[in-house]
Amino acid sequence: MTIELPKGRAPSIRDVARLAGVSHQTVSRVLNDHPSIRDSTKAKVLQVMEDLQYRPNRAARALSRGRSRTIGLLSAESAYGPASSIAAIQDAAQEAGYYVNTANLTSVDTESIEAALEHLMNQSVEGIVVIAPQVRVFDALEQLSIDVPFVTLQSTGRLDNSLSVDQMTGARQATRHLIDLGHRSIYHLAGPQDWIEAEARMRGFLDEMWEMDVPTMAPILGDWTADFGYRAGRELLRRRDFTAIFASNDLMALGFMHACREAGLDLPRDMSIVGYDDIPEAAHFWPPLTTVRQDFAVLGRRCIALLLSNLSGGVPIERSDPIIPELIVRGSTAPPAF
Amino acid sequence: MTIELPKGRAPSIRDVARLAGVSHQTVSRVLNDHPSIRDSTKAKVLQVMEDLQYRPNRAARALSRGRSRTIGLLSAESAYGPASSIAAIQDAAQEAGYYVNTANLTSVDTESIEAALEHLMNQSVEGIVVIAPQVRVFDALEQLSIDVPFVTLQSTGRLDNSLSVDQMTGARQATRHLIDLGHRSIYHLAGPQDWIEAEARMRGFLDEMWEMDVPTMAPILGDWTADFGYRAGRELLRRRDFTAIFASNDLMALGFMHACREAGLDLPRDMSIVGYDDIPEAAHFWPPLTTVRQDFAVLGRRCIALLLSNLSGGVPIERSDPIIPELIVRGSTAPPAF
């Protein structure tokens, strides 16, 4: 049995309708699982669809419904650590029947942010997930008077449109761990100051130090990269006036470890190191890195759930329990040697 | 000056046309940079667009033109190394005026692959970039009789729709480096056998060993993860019948190094290790990892260029010079100790 009509173009619902001997609207109803359709009719239509290899045209759908079913993802993959969060978001969105369009920030300047947001808006996304939450991104969102809902993966909890991942608690756990081990001279290798989560982690560090009455040294502001951790390490290790360091992400911790090795330090005897994120590699650093784990899969799913609840109208955001990060103690931390 | 009409919905070209006192077609011409438009008219239209914050509706455009300007990206981010290639592809596509929709492979089974391809096809992508080139993916592409052009980031060169990155040469360079250092007992930690590039790297390894007349040991088939490298290392190091290893990617190399450390080996004195990819972290492993670098940014750009040339009609694919990977010698390799 050969297929009959589609000449050059893809078959439409009208083609299906004609061959099935029904109206195009009936076909549309089959597509959208309308309740009142006779089973026999439905079966007939589905059969024709199968024969014709029919696929609904997304553009037409979006046009007539006025909804694109697309979510924009703004990421800064280049600099930042865990790629798994991106995958988690995409999977969650896909599961909910949404499509994901990604825009990458090539650099961190305002211009690049605006360009990326423009790009997303131009494809009429219904919502935006910001995975590289910098202060500037939110400034840009406001300035461009973007009115689609947006959500950020990690945040301080200050903003409404954000998940309550308690970055501060994570940072405090890490800091507390070092203090409990007996360290009293602890540096913090922070992330870029204008990143919301970097700020939160730094605040957590400072708060814990203050509360535990440990004298605090000024944090070093980094850029998330292993390279920076390495360079900062070389600089810091000239004066060995500290015994432990808390890095704001695992990559910087790795770079710092590299610098320690080069300086001939014995890890963790001479230097304790804590990271943040628990990227899959962290367990295989040497020594295996003590770090703070967040469940990015859960995070991604919640993120999408939050966004979708925003999308589906004035439903008040049901804030789920805050996700408490977990300290994973491995071999990179030990009591200070005297 | 307040804006006049858009009631609840976004302004359309007809709204713009009305306010500018022209026809909707003229507005369309402005949008598409049609040559014959009086400058004054164009300026007037642009002004109204600005006032109205007008944005062209992508769905409508796609519908009437019959082209979605969207590229599908099939990736297996979870397992595989360099995220930079994804970013490179997205940037390149964005620059060319295309949008990118990503589908992740959650697992490697055929079902998952088909689901991901379905997802992409449902959004009427014009072409597909496969970033996790497994044999099965191409099987699925054929089986689903998908007729959009597709391209893969890395490949053996067997397929037409692929960039000629010479994976074999890279692998041979790595192997040769170890042989030149004096190693005669070399293991290869390969990637999954059904990954095209894993196979190519393995072939490169075997060819070089054969050609240099070094007795070959059977490669170990891994799964790209650091965890696997670690477990394989523990297993292999029970019998220390080898002095060097060539891992098919940097992550497995990292895991293997971890196992070496645990076994008390002195790196690189007791064991030389070469990786593949040169992820940004590799330079900060301890010792810094000798590995094979590919320029993923160039790769991403070429990949999109190839796909676009396919899209724009029967233009014969202009195969650019093959990209030759470069061996980066760092501290993880040394002559064998006797």
Added chain:
DNA sequence: TGTTGGCATGTGCACGGTCACAATTGTGAA
């Protein structure tokens, strides 16, 4: 028997652009 109402299906238009073609205006040469 007529009325009511739910189910199953059909009709026509709207969505916001683009395309083909027609109409109008402007310009230079005969």
Added chain:
DNA sequence: TTCACAATTGTGACCGTGCACATGCCAACA
């Protein structure tokens, strides 16, 4: 002045789908 022709602009149909509304059908009930 008039005509040919290019430059500029307008008109209406169309892309594929969903929505509002209308219609036909059949069963239940007064």
